[in-house]
Amino acid sequence: MSKVFYDLKSIIGKAVRYIDTRFDLGDGDTGSKMFEKEHIEGAIYWDLEKDLSDMESKNGRHPMISKDKMTKLIRQAGLTLDDSIIIYDQGGSPFALRAYFLLEWAGFSDIHVLREGFEEAKKVLPVSDLNQNYPLSNVSPIWKDELYVDIETVKKIVAGEVDAQLIDARSAIRYRGEVEPIDAVAGHIPTALNFDWEQLKQDGKFMKQKALIEKLTDLTDNSKPVIAYCGSGVTAAPLYASLKEAGYENVQLYVGSYSDWIRENEVETSLM
Structure with missing residues (x-):
């Protein structure tokens, strides 16, 4: 049985990579602005429409991205298939789970979504307004097209x-x-x-x-x-x-x- 969601108490003190996916379907700039103001220290930001969708495709409003785009995205983030990854958004939102699905598709296995949103997370985890740059990785995804x-x-x-x-x-x-x-x-x-x-x-x-x-x-x-x-x-x-x-x-x-x-x-x- 899969374990997708993690509670805050289960990740405190652990070495993980954080991905911030906060977004507002009514205002596409809201998420990135919130990230620039403050985010969990060390987190990177992935935007629903700029990063996690192929908005140039006509196959729906938030179409599936290509393997090339997904590979580039995870390499730019410096991620490897062995990383332990926690994804968060506002809480009770679909955005972190979109990223979860795409990372699972790309072959990542130690990925989880924070059950609580950012406002609760920042009460117990360090936050920052600085952008963290990670060295590029050369990861080769192991695609799970059956998903x-x-x-x-x-x-x-x-x-x-x-x-x-x-x-x-x-x-x-x-x-x-x-x-x-x-x-x-x-x-x-x-x-x-x-x-x-x-x-x-x-x-x-x-x-x-x-x-x-x-x-x-x-x-x-x-x-x-x-x-x-x-x-x-x-x-x-x-x-x-x-x-x-x-x-x-x-x-x-x-x-x-x-x-x-x-x-x-x-x-x-x-x-x-």
Whole structure:
């Protein structure tokens, strides 16, 4: 069973590399400004749109980045596959988990997301406003392409050619097609179940493993692959990680998500 989330008390005094991923979907400069003001000492900053997405791609609003871009990103950060890495954001947000997914895809294994956000972390960890420069690494990622699916695979799932369960991480009213504030078409990918990712949080933090197991164990059949998606692939990352922490053994992420699917495919609207 995967252990994705770490509590502050479990990392105090340990030698780890920190990655700050604070971001605001409504103001793309907010995260970097917060980082420049203060961050956990030694942390580097990865921006959701500049670093963790390929915003030039048309495959959704926050498309999957290329292997070349990911390799460059981790080498510039001076990371190696043996590093122990802690990723944080504001807390209860999807941004650290997007970075977690991409690092897992690149072959990193000792990576965890801080359950608490920065404001709590800075009460017990040293902070700084200085940018830490690390020597470039020459790491060669060990890609785990089985962690994500593309639109062609999703088409096969919808057609019944691949036995897997899609899970929509958006709100129920968006899933049902009652409201769609962002995308041009309302509804969901056919055959998908719905589980609002906001249900994974308690008191502004992601639930502990025991609570996630209780919440997610009976969501769907654990014997077949489950694929998390959302609107643009960002808020699906918490569902992806939480399913893993809850004991699902074959979890994947459709990074293009609903915004990619609706470019050329039919949707469903339904009452749950």
